[in-house]
Amino acid sequence: MFENLMIAIRSGFLTGTPTRFKPHARNAHGSLEAVAANRCNGCGVCVKACPVNALSVRTTEDGMEFLFHPGRCVGCVRCIDACTKSVLRFIPGNSTFQLPGTPDQKKLLDLSRSGMTSTPIDDGALVSSPGDNKSSEECVSTNLENIKFPLSTEAYKTADIAVLRNSLHCRHLDVGSCNGCDNEMIALGGPHYDVQRLGIDFVASPRHADALTLTGPISRNSLVATYETFTATPKPRLVFAVGNCACSGGIFEGSYAVFDGASKVVPVTIRIPGCPPTPGDILNALTEGLKQLQTICDRE
Amino acid sequence: MTHFNAVEGFLSIWTIDYHIENDRPFFGRVERDRLFCCLESAKSELGARLSMLTARDYGRMNDRFSLLVILDIPATTSYLAIETPLPDDNLTYRSLTPLFPNASWPEREIRDMFGITACDTPDTRPFIRKGAWPADLFPLRKDISPHRAYPIERVLLPTTVVEGEGVIEVPVGPIHAGIIEPGHFRIQVIGDTLLSLDAQFAFCHRGIEKLAEGRDPLGALLLAERQCGTCSVSNTLSFCLAVENAAGISVPPRAAYIRVILAELERLYNHVNDIAAIAAGIGMAFVTQQGLVLKEELQRINAGFFGHRFLRNVVIPGGIRSYPGIDPLNEMVELLAPIVRRLDSIVAVAIGNSIFQDRLENTGILTRSNANELGGVGPAARASGVSIDTRCDHPYDGYRILPGFDIPTRHECDVMARFRMRLDEIPTTLALIEAAVKSLPVVSSPIAATIPIIAPGSWGFGATESARGENCVFIAFDAHGRIDRYAVRTASYLNWPLIPTTVRGNILPDFPLINKSFELCYADVDR
Numbered sequence: 001m002f003e004n005l006m007i008a009i010r011s012g013f014l015t016g017t018p019t020r021f022k023p024h025a026r027n028a029h030g031s032l033e034a035v036a037a038n039r040c041n042g043c044g045v046c047v048k049a050c051p052v053n054a055l056s057v058r059t060t061e062d063g064m065e066f067l068f069h070p071g072r073c074v075g076c077v078r079c080i081d082a083c084t085k086s087v088l089r090f091i092p093g094n095s096t097f098q099l100p101g102t103p104d105q106k107k108l109l110d111l112s113r114s115g116m117t118s119t120p121i122d123d124g125a126l127v128s129s130p131g132d133n134k135s136s137e138e139c140v141s142t143n144l145e146n147i148k149f150p151l152s153t154e155a156y157k158t159a160d161i162a163v164l165r166n167s168l169h170c171r172h173l174d175v176g177s178c179n180g181c182d183n184e185m186i187a188l189g190g191p192h193y194d195v196q197r198l199g200i201d202f203v204a205s206p207r208h209a210d211a212l213t214l215t216g217p218i219s220r221n222s223l224v225a226t227y228e229t230f231t232a233t234p235k236p237r238l239v240f241a242v243g244n245c246a247c248s249g250g251i252f253e254g255s256y257a258v259f260d261g262a263s264k265v266v267p268v269t270i271r272i273p274g275c276p277p278t279p280g281d282i283l284n285a286l287t288e289g290l291k292q293l294q295t296i297c298d299r300e
Numbered sequence: 301m302t303h304f305n306a307v308e309g310f311l312s313i314w315t316i317d318y319h320i321e322n323d324r325p326f327f328g329r330v331e332r333d334r335l336f337c338c339l340e341s342a343k344s345e346l347g348a349r350l351s352m353l354t355a356r357d358y359g360r361m362n363d364r365f366s367l368l369v370i371l372d373i374p375a376t377t378s379y380l381a382i383e384t385p386l387p388d389d390n391l392t393y394r395s396l397t398p399l400f401p402n403a404s405w406p407e408r409e410i411r412d413m414f415g416i417t418a419c420d421t422p423d424t425r426p427f428i429r430k431g432a433w434p435a436d437l438f439p440l441r442k443d444i445s446p447h448r449a450y451p452i453e454r455v456l457l458p459t460t461v462v463e464g465e466g467v468i469e470v471p472v473g474p475i476h477a478g479i480i481e482p483g484h485f486r487i488q489v490i491g492d493t494l495l496s497l498d499a500q501f502a503f504c505h506r507g508i509e510k511l512a513e514g515r516d517p518l519g520a521l522l523l524a525e526r527q528c529g530t531c532s533v534s535n536t537l538s539f540c541l542a543v544e545n546a547a548g549i550s551v552p553p554r555a556a557y558i559r560v561i562l563a564e565l566e567r568l569y570n571h572v573n574d575i576a577a578i579a580a581g582i583g584m585a586f587v588t589q590q591g592l593v594l595k596e597e598l599q600r601i602n603a604g605f606f607g608h609r610f611l612r613n614v615v616i617p618g619g620i621r622s623y624p625g626i627d628p629l630n631e632m633v634e635l636l637a638p639i640v641r642r643l644d645s646i647v648a649v650a651i652g653n654s655i656f657q658d659r660l661e662n663t664g665i666l667t668r669s670n671a672n673e674l675g676g677v678g679p680a681a682r683a684s685g686v687s688i689d690t691r692c693d694h695p696y697d698g699y700r701i702l703p704g705f706d707i708p709t710r711h712e713c714d715v716m717a718r719f720r721m722r723l724d725e726i727p728t729t730l731a732l733i734e735a736a737v738k739s740l741p742v743v744s745s746p747i748a749a750t751i752p753i754i755a756p757g758s759w760g761f762g763a764t765e766s767a768r769g770e771n772c773v774f775i776a777f778d779a780h781g782r783i784d785r786y787a788v789r790t791a792s793y794l795n796w797p798l799i800p801t802t803v804r805g806n807i808l809p810d811f812p813l814i815n816k817s818f819e820l821c822y823a824d825v826d827r
Contacts, residue, residue: 003649004649007642008586010642011590019600019604021604025604025605025606026607051519076522076613077607174504175482176506177481183529185479186592187595190592191592202479204477205477216506219505221502221504222430223432223452224454225474225503251511251523252506252508255506255507255510256433256445256446256450257439257505258507276529276609278609
């Protein structure tokens with residue numbers, strides 16, 4: 001017992017403490033930002049380097065804009081490696097959870113009206129999505145009691161969200177994840193993040209849960225399990241799509257074995273991009289995300 | 301050299317044609333009707349273990365399908381690949397399960413994915429197919445599009461039936477109580493005592509092997525990296541070794557050492573996580589939480605020095621993408637030592653606790669013969685006295701050049717042995733990281749070799765030791781240098797069938813504990 005106490009005292013207060021050493025590597029977590037927009041010459045190598053079409057170019061009246069789709073980016077840093085001008089960087093902690101109704105892309109760089117010298121690239125060839133050629137899946141199931149997927153969006157009241165902000169009980173649902181996101185969620189329970197202090201907990205049954213934290217693109221093999229877990233959760237049931245696979249299908253988009261993201265099956269409340277999102281990103285979405293959701297509900 | 305002669309003699313007797321090349325697996329083609337006898341002889345004469353059993357579809361009119369068996373020949377540092385063409389009008393072969401019990405799962409998988417049937421196989425249930433595509437459709441065949449989706453059927457999973465007075469069946473999953481991956485278990489109990497366990501997988505099936513087809517190595521790298529979160533480095537490394545094997549290149553020395561550092565960092569945080577998870581299995585919150593603290597600190601070190609908490613994006617075909625430099629790496633070694641010291645003090649608390657001892661000792665016995673027969677790998681097999689470690693048996697990258705290191709084994713075979721096994725391995729891991737950092741060449745030399753244009757029809761094989769055991773990858777290329785077949789066999793795939801052999805006679809609450817003492821990934825099994 002004495003030894004336990006000594007260890008606990010020696011480890012000190014950890015919750016919320018940052019990393020204790022100076023980082024030596026460029027981070028691959030967080031949000032992609034143009035840290036030196038003025039250096040960009042619009043050559044578009046970053047767009048070409050991206051294997052998952054997370055970057056695209058849009059031509060505007062007087063120039064062009066680079067768009068970034070956080071829900072697709074897997075953080076492979078190939079765009080950063082490709083850029084000769086060191087324009088791009090991942091900024092950790094600048095989490096970009098997405099609320100319902102927010103666009104799934106953001107403006108990374110605006111080259112309109114800037115004194116750009118090089119010829120703009122042809123954007124037509126660059127904006128395509130690998131999932132586009134997937135054949136229609138109107139009839140998702142042959143004998144799932146003729147349920148129409150995605151399940152319809154459910155309304156929730158401001159008061160509900162206000163209550164959940166103080167006590168959010170989540171049921172975790174792994175439906176095709178690589179277990180990266182799951183590991184980060186386990187880390188949330190550890191002393192560095194300690195979600196229980198904020199009233200957040202992961203519960204054992206969907207019947208005890210207010211929200212589902214869903215990881216993975218929803219593999220078709222687990223559709224039945226997903227459906228039954230969702231319907232077993234009492235209303236208002238929020239769905240957090242954790243990680244890129246759950247946001248958009250990620251690198252598995254277009255596969256015969258998966259749906260392209262959670263929103264193809266269940267109504268998603270908050271998307272948390274990242275491959276995987278860091279525990280800090282997830283925590284931010286579970287707290288700050290709900291706060292902003294309440295503001296949106298208030299306005300409506 | 302005598303072993304080489306033995307293998308060559310074996311190949312000349314059994315095969316239609318064979319190739320022996322340096323640094324590549326032995327390769328031989330065997331007729332279908334002689335395959336069983338050939339493997340029987342390989343097992344008895346060469347002591348072969350089954351590493352991988354899979355199939356290939358060449359997508360051509362004639363001789364379209366073939367069966368691929370990759371054997372581990374423990375006496376040599378090489379593998380033996382045997383390809384068996386199958387007649388187009390009769391896609392069957394004699395089941396290999398009586399010879400290698402761990403062939404049962406791959407045989408079921410080959411049936412699901414290629415429609416090639418093993419005759420007289422004891423288990424004919426589907427393995428990967430869970431109603432997501434029609435039973436007469438085989439996704440890995442070349443005429444099936446990777447992007448086409450099919451209506452989903454609700455299927456009842458066929459499970460083993462156990463009958464008798466007082467037998468109760470406990471169904472668990474696929475959605476589990478904790479933050480765990482999906483798998484479905486049928487546990488039969490009498491009172492509180494476990495009688496048998498039937499595990500169902502493939503809820504995480506994402507079609508990775510099919511998606512990789514038609515991509516170039518860099519495109520498929522993302523898939524290999526994201527097959528499993530906690531084995532990212534090992535899976536990527538196996539993938540890269542297979543590509544390098546096919547291209548016939550070797551990585552520069554600096555990359556070889558950095559790869560050792562990465563693989564060992566991954567092993568370190570996984571072992572710390574497993575120690576915490578075993579403590580969680582008996583509800584010992586103090587050790588679990590302290591373990592999570594150390595795991596988080598290790599993952600922050602990963603992110604701080606290599607940019608990613610799961611060490612992704614560093615290993616690439618041909619070498620590595622970047623590394624922080626020698627001085628930061630020395631600083632990293634200094635950060636690791638205190639973490640391991642803190643781990644030791646935490647573990648001392650656990651091991652000194654009588655409840656901890658009582659729950660772990662003599663629980664979940666994995667007998668040495670079961671581990672051997674079922675082809676167990678990794679710390680689980682080593683805790684049952686099977687001395688098997690890819691780092692020693694088939695050294696790759698920096699493990700070839702680094703001085704010899706100990707691979708500890710234990711003989712108690714229980715959960716405690718597997719717990720202590722991880723502790724025993726940590727000093728080796730630290731020593732390897734330290735040695736690799738010390739041996740890093742100071743002169744600036746390239747960190748990645750360029751991958752030349754890969755010759756049409758070439759193939760490669762790579763195997764690495766993850767925190768769970770040996771992960772193997774087989775890659776074959778088509779005429780345009782794109783991947784034609786990407787086959788993965790992970791440590792979890794081999795070790796899962798060990799768990800049902802260990803649970804019988806234990807109490808039901810010990811099942812999660814036994815499961816955690818193996819700490820296997822489902823994502824790695826399902827792909």
